[in-house]
Amino acid sequence: MxxxxxxxxxxxxxxxxxxxxxxxxxxxxxxxxxxxxxxxxxxxxxxxxxxxxxxxxxxxxxxxxxSLRKNYIVRQSPRKKHQLHFLASNVDQVLLIVTMRDPNLKVGFIDRFLIMTEPYSIPAIIVFNKSDIYTKKDVLYFEELKDIYTKIGHHVIKASSVTKEGLTEVQSFLKDKTTLIAGQSGVGKSTLVNAVEPTLTLRTEEISEFSGKGQHTTTFAEMFDLSFGGRIIDTPGIKTLAFSHLEVMDIAHNFREFFAIADQCKFANCTHRNEPKCAIKNAVEIGEISHIRYQNYLGLLEEVEDQNYWERHTDI
Ligand SMILES: Nc1nc2c(ncn2[C@@H]2O[C@H](COP(=O)(O)OP(=O)(O)OP(=O)(O)O)[C@@H](O)[C@H]2O)c(=O)[nH]1
Ligand SMILES: [Mg+2]
Ligand SMILES: [Zn+2]
CATH class of the missing domain: 2.40.50.140 (Nucleic acid-binding proteins)
Known part of the structure; x- marks a missing residue:
């Protein structure tokens, strides 16, 4: 063998x-x-x-x-609801690429994605790509999100393959590591990889062809060596992320700043919604926990509960 x-x-x-x-x-x-x-x-x-x-x-x-996996990242299969789909295994970190425009950043997308990397505490570096086309308002929103994610321990980079902003920083993160590159379709994952590693020529969409709809150009996950050390795994774009395989507590445990203080909630099984003396609700009120993160959390809980409800009631 x-x-x-x-x-x-x-x-x-x-x-x-x-x-x-x-x-x-x-x-x-x-x-x-x-x-x-x-x-x-x-x-x-x-x-x-x-x-x-x-x-x-x-x-x-x-x-x-x-061989035994050090870690892995799975998502619910976009086609088969009851099956899971591997994104990759044995990675050191994830480069989550998003953009404010073309395609617009989906509300909650980053938080949904982090649900997949948190079970193994895989470090996530969040790249806000295509900064060359941001409006003033986009930049302000970026600054706000940067604060939120930096505060909970993620690295945040503003980058552009057009102006080359942030590329050296991206490169220094990639060096000598195995990095999963992920994000919605059309955010510029493959273009960014080509820009930081000129020996690679991953298929990308032509700028003129780009419709804003985000067609999939990369169809299968693939690993490539970096000439300056390290490896990347380019993955196809993510259209939607659903979580019917998860329970409420899986969501609660994987919002890291919630989990960190959850032992201060009055109830051990607190879901941080309507329970009295909830440390998380209190932290949101005094601005210690981001309101945006909390809203996304509530949205995810509702979604997971709805799905579980319908599954239980259609089986009978
Ligand atoms: N303005 C601008 N456009 C960019 C930038 N990077 C990539 N693009 C454009 O965005 C489109 C999508 O780029 P790709 O690199 O194919 O995107 P992808 O994320 O790999 O897409 P999938 O493989 O479908 O998931 C192309 O038209 C690129 O030219 C950038 O920094 N700024
Ligand atoms: Mg691609
Ligand atoms: Zn609570």
């Missing part, structure tokens, strides 16, 4: 890079499950796998085993 790292996953076949740098196109033997969860793609980019070589012309490796 040979060990390698999965550099590309399409769900039906996988590229596995072995020690000498060769890429072996591989498939899975049998069924592989993750903690009993249903996955659309049981193997993630970033997985360390053991393969056996096979004598055939097209697909040449059979994945026999997956």
């Amino acid at each position: 040979i060990k390698g790292i999965v550099t590309k996953s399409t769900g039906s076949w996988y590229n596995v890079r072995i020690a000498n740098g060769d890429i072996i196109k591989s498939r899975i033997a049998g069924k592989i499950k993750l903690d009993g969860l249903k996955l659309t793609n049981p193997i993630a980019v970033g997985d360390e796998v053991s393969i056996e070589m096979e004598d055939s012309d097209e697909i040449r490796g059979i994945i026999k085993a997956i």
Whole structure:
């Protein structure tokens, strides 16, 4: 058996890079499950796998085993509600790319995304991209969001592949790390990667073609080496993030600044809504916790509860 790292996953076949740098196109033997969860793609980019070589012309490796993962990021499959979809595994950090315009930043998107990285405390660097097209109002809103996320321990960078603002900073974060690059479709993920790593030529949308609708240009997650050290995983754009596989407490535990003081709430199972003597509501009132984060939190709770309600009541 040979060990390698999965550099590309399409769900039906996988590229596995072995020690000498060769890429072996591989498939899975049998069924592989993750903690009993249903996955659309049981193997993630970033997985360390053991393969056996096979004598055939097209697909040449059979994945026999997956090494224990240090961490992983999963989301609900956009197509199959009851299945999960791997974004990547064994990453050091995530570069979450957003933009105020083209496409407009969806309210709550950042907080929804962070729900996926918090279970393993994967550091997130939030890049506000396309700063070259921000209006004065956008910049003010950016400053406000920057304060919110910096305060809870995330790095925030304003960047543009057009003016090159922030690119050196992005580069210094990427150096010697394995970084998942994620964000809504059309925010400029691939363009930014190409700009900080000139040896790469990831497919991007032409500026003139861009409709603001955010078509998917990158279709599969793929890992690339950086010439200055480190690796990145370019991923397809995220259209929507749903969380029907989660419970109310999963949301509460993954808002880090809420979790940090939740032991001061009167009730141990406080959901921080209408309960008396709630430390989180108090912190929101005195401005210690961001109002924006709190509103997004409430929205997520409602969504998770609605979904769970309908699931329980359609099964009977
Ligand atoms: N104004 C401006 N446009 C940009 C910038 N970066 C990228 N774009 C444009 O935004 C569009 C989308 O860029 P991509 O790099 O393909 O976006 P992506 O996030 O990789 O998209 P998907 O692969 O579909 O998820 C293209 O038209 C780019 O030219 C930027 O810094 N400023
Ligand atoms: Mg792309
Ligand atoms: Zn509370």
